[in-house]
Amino acid sequence: MDETKFAIHIHTHYSDGHASHQELVKIAAKAGLTGIITTDHNIWIEGLDGYYGEGRHQTMLLVGEEIHDRTLIPAGNHLLAINARKELAPFGDSPQRLIDQIQRSDGLSFIAHPVEDPLEAFNQAEFSWRNWDVQNFTGIELWNQMSEFKSVTTSRASAVVNAFFPSKMSQGPLERTLALWDELIATRNRPIVAIGGVDAHQFPYKLGPFTIYLYPYLHHFKSVTTHILNPKPLSGSFPDDRNMIIKSLSQGHCFVGYDLPALTDGFNFSVNNDDGQFIMGDEVRIKRGLTFQIRLPQRALCRLIRNGNTIKEWQDRDVCTHITTDPGVYRVEVFIPYKGKLRGWIFSNPIYVWN
């Protein structure tokens, strides 16, 4: 498989972000990303999708949209639309119609920050998802860095520390979001794709005559990334490459990596049965038995999770295997020490094993 790496969920100055699309692709190239997916609030910008830069250093820009229901107070139900390539804000007050419209346009829909806490120290509301009766969305944003800020910031003093030293903050997706994801898969009995989102804005902060930028884009782009595994290398032709990446993403051939402690490139979670090898996102029959294999870019703490429960844990390993005949939804979580704490490092999409 050929690995590509994206930062997803980015705001530009078309909404409440603080850079242009052209500036963002340059920052993405600096961060070593294959591309970025921008998602401004309730506005879709036409005509910017494509490759930027030259030759091997091309960076892909996909312009999506983050649509929310403007009739709700506070404005919950934020949905990321990727590759729908049309304006969808008019459907914001009807989540199911919105999801259906995205699907009809060959787009993918991800529930943004499905679980969020209010930022009480600043009287800011939470923007969780509210309408859980919706069907047919592609997946959820498992890790949202700015939601994490709201959850871990308990006072104005901790806000200052988290804002000025963002690399000391991130620890992983919220436990509640992980549990919700497992439950959604179990109750709906279908794959639900997880992505990592940065929710990058690069907030300006006035300090006397100076303006400093909190949570700069470069920090985000080097931190929570979605690694998408494709059947072949990128060709350099934008429409072909875009279609391949969107297809891989829709099938859950991806994992969420926190690349700041150490690059997560090269992580692999696969399973073999009599029919061959399968990867994250695949649905597999047990046949006569299964062998799972996990490869980590470096030694770390690795957990294999089945139906939401840890069934095996390896300390300080870079290759882990597990043989089974049990059906279930299998996924992997990896943790690594960084800046004095054990941090979430890699969160795989599941391999779905049916009888």
Ligand SMILES: [Zn+2]
């Ligand atoms: Zn949002």
Ligand SMILES: [Zn+2]
């Ligand atoms: Zn956002």
